Amino acid sequence: MQNATYNHTESTATVSEHPPKRKVGTNLFLCPMPVTIVGTMNGTRPNYVSAGWVTRVNTTPPMLGVAIAKSRITPVSILDEQAFSVNYPNHDLLVETDYCGLVSATTKDKSLLFDSFYGELENVPMIANCPMNAECVLVEMIDLPTDYLFIGEIVAAYSSDEYFRNGVPDVRKVNPILLTMPDNSYWTLGEYAGKAWSLAQGYKGRA
Numbered sequence: 001m002q003n004a005t006y007n008h009t010e011s012t013a014t015v016s017e018h019p020p021k022r023k024v025g026t027n028l029f030l031c032p033m034p035v036t037i038v039g040t041m042n043g044t045r046p047n048y049v050s051a052g053w054v055t056r057v058n059t060t061p062p063m064l065g066v067a068i069a070k071s072r073i074t075p076v077s078i079l080d081e082q083a084f085s086v087n088y089p090n091h092d093l094l095v096e097t098d099y100c101g102l103v104s105a106t107t108k109d110k111s112l113l114f115d116s117f118y119g120e121l122e123n124v125p126m127i128a129n130c131p132m133n134a135e136c137v138l139v140e141m142i143d144l145p146t147d148y149l150f151i152g153e154i155v156a157a158y159s160s161d162e163y164f165r166n167g168v169p170d171v172r173k174v175n176p177i178l179l180t181m182p183d184n185s186y187w188t189l190g191e192y193a194g195k196a197w198s199l200a201q202g203y204k205g206r207a
């Protein structure tokens, strides 16, 4: 295995201060990932599929990107309806969430696992039991070798007062499910670490 070499002449750090780097393969995942459940209409029935490869992708208008493997039934549903939902489950729904990632709508009807509700888009089912939901219209699909990256504009988002503090979602109340790969493990949230866009004020770096 090839070792990396250090070449940052500006730095005061020396190589001996760092553990040796080695290549670890390219099948890298950013950990942890939030676990979501993507909702679509599969014909006349809601279908729900677990998805960890989800991220916010645009500021204005707000958009979400979801990578779904071409082998799933969900891409067919998204393209049929030109829309999908992203539901944010908590640990109360851990078993149902795992089930939605184990089982395909091609073999099992997943529509009755949850109480579904509909928002502005009448063809996009959302999960009432989840603390947060977003309904999205499809704006772009990027065709990658094994997956599609679906980019959806958030038309509306939903939650309940019980998950809010001072007007914003409180992540401790939401209690999201976190995922690590490739060890395929679920986690809970860790400790508060500081205020973002704030704690580095006054920091001078190494100069």
Ligand SMILES: Cc1cc2nc3c(=O)[nH]c(=O)nc-3n(C[C@H](O)[C@H](O)[C@H](O)COP(=O)(O)O)c2cc1C
Binding pocket: 035, 047, 048, 049, 050, 051, 052, 053, 054, 067, 068, 069, 071, 072, 073, 074, 075, 097, 098, 100, 101, 102, 103, 104, 105, 106, 179
């Ligand atoms: C925790 C978890 C996260 C997953 N994330 C994704 C994902 O981001 N993209 C994907 O294509 N499949 C993902 N899967 C696998 C799909 O959820 C699974 O293949 C599902 O059965 C597909 O359902 P469908 O055929 O009804 O669309 C995940 C599975 C689990 C358990």
